[in-house]
Amino acid sequence: MTIKGEPQVHDTPTTSPAKVMRGLLPCRILFPQDAHVPSFPAMSSTIDTLLAGNRQFIKSEFQPNAEYYRTIATKQTPKVLWIGCSDSRVSEHQMTGSKPGTMFVHRNVANIIAFNDGNISAILEYAMVHLKIEDIIVCGHTRCGGIAAIEDGVHENYIADWLCIGAGAKAKADEIARARGLSREEKLVVLTEENVKLQIQHLKSLCIIRNMIEKGPLPRIHGWLYRVEEGRVDVLVDGRNAAGGPSPVTVPARRKTRTRR
Ligand SMILES: [Zn+2]
Numbered sequence: 001m002t003i004k005g006e007p008q009v010h011d012t013p014t015t016s017p018a019k020v021m022r023g024l025l026p027c028r029i030l031f032p033q034d035a036h037v038p039s040f041p042a043m044s045s046t047i048d049t050l051l052a053g054n055r056q057f058i059k060s061e062f063q064p065n066a067e068y069y070r071t072i073a074t075k076q077t078p079k080v081l082w083i084g085c086s087d088s089r090v091s092e093h094q095m096t097g098s099k100p101g102t103m104f105v106h107r108n109v110a111n112i113i114a115f116n117d118g119n120i121s122a123i124l125e126y127a128m129v130h131l132k133i134e135d136i137i138v139c140g141h142t143r144c145g146g147i148a149a150i151e152d153g154v155h156e157n158y159i160a161d162w163l164c165i166g167a168g169a170k171a172k173a174d175e176i177a178r179a180r181g182l183s184r185e186e187k188l189v190v191l192t193e194e195n196v197k198l199q200i201q202h203l204k205s206l207c208i209i210r211n212m213i214e215k216g217p218l219p220r221i222h223g224w225l226y227r228v229e230e231g232r233v234d235v236l237v238d239g240r241n242a243a244g245g246p247s248p249v250t251v252p253a254r255r256k257t258r259t260r261r
Contacts, residue, residue: 001232038061065099067072072101080104081127081219083120083199084139085111085146089228096233104131110146111138112165117127124208128219135239136219140196140202141226147192151184165202190227193236196223200237 062069082103092103105122113120123241139236140147150166151161151173173191176182182190200223203209212218223237 006017043061049173068101074222076101076104076131076256078102078104078131079134081123081131081133081136083111083113083136083203084104084226085141085143085144086110087228090226092137095226095231098167098181103137104133109149109159109162110144110166110196111137111140112162113199113206113208114144114162114165115202121206121208124206128208129210133219135222136203137222137224138196138199138237139214139226139233140192141228142189142192143228144188144192147188147195148197151188151191166195169198172198193225196225196236198244 015123027247028138038095058153078101080103082105084092084105084107086107086109092105093100094099096102106120108120127136147166150163150170154160154163169191172194173187176190176194177187180186202222203221209218220235220239222235222239224235225234226232227234
């Protein structure tokens with residue numbers, strides 16, 4: 001029996017390794033039953049706290065605003081795409097005082113926009129073509145572990161490869177830090193800012209954005225820095241005044257196709 005308003009628990013269906021090997025089922029289902037790996041103790045007070053928090057959310061937020069949540073349950077209509085860092089301290093809805101349904105969200109380590117990332121490309125396509133979002137916010141934050149790793153160098157395989165995409169920002173920050181004689185802390189803030197600007201350039205260079213330039217209208221593009229020590233947002237790139245779309249992007253001229261006679 002389930003109690004109305006209680007979080008629901010669903011059991012993972014059992015499966016066989018053979019089905020997984022044949023690609024019939026996602027391999028993650030194999031893990032709990034078949035792998036003998038050490039794990040944390042079964043009790044988790046953190047998870048209990050989260051579930052208790054959900055009950056509190058239903059009581060203090062969801063039920064008093066039932067009409068709003070009923071409306072967004074039928075359809076989401078966010079006007080903003082948020083591209084931020086995965087950091088646990090950076091919550092886009094909380095920091096902007098927004099309700100669920102306000103922003104379509106993509107987060108990864110160091111708020112990076114990569115050229116060969118099918119994940120972000122699909123998100124952009126869905127956000128622009130189907131949701132018709134009007135604004136894209138790329139938000140970095142102070143005390144970012146990813147940014148510190150770009151500065152110090154990191155040797156773990158996947159993280160190192162990923163953070164290479166921010167290498168251009170480090171070159172710029174190195175230059176600025178040398179010229180201004182910045183401390184390490186000051187330089188990390190500059191590197192975070194330069195990384196936001198670099199990722200915006202990456203964003204503008206993606207095919208989906210470049211192709212939309214010809215079709216329009218394009219979303220306005222904004223670059224923000226969230227200061228985790230103060231809860232404050234600094235606007236680095238202000239897209240609010242960009243009439244009809246983001247600031248111009250240099251698009252390579254198309255070659256004219258010769259017609260054979
Ligand atoms: Zn971060």
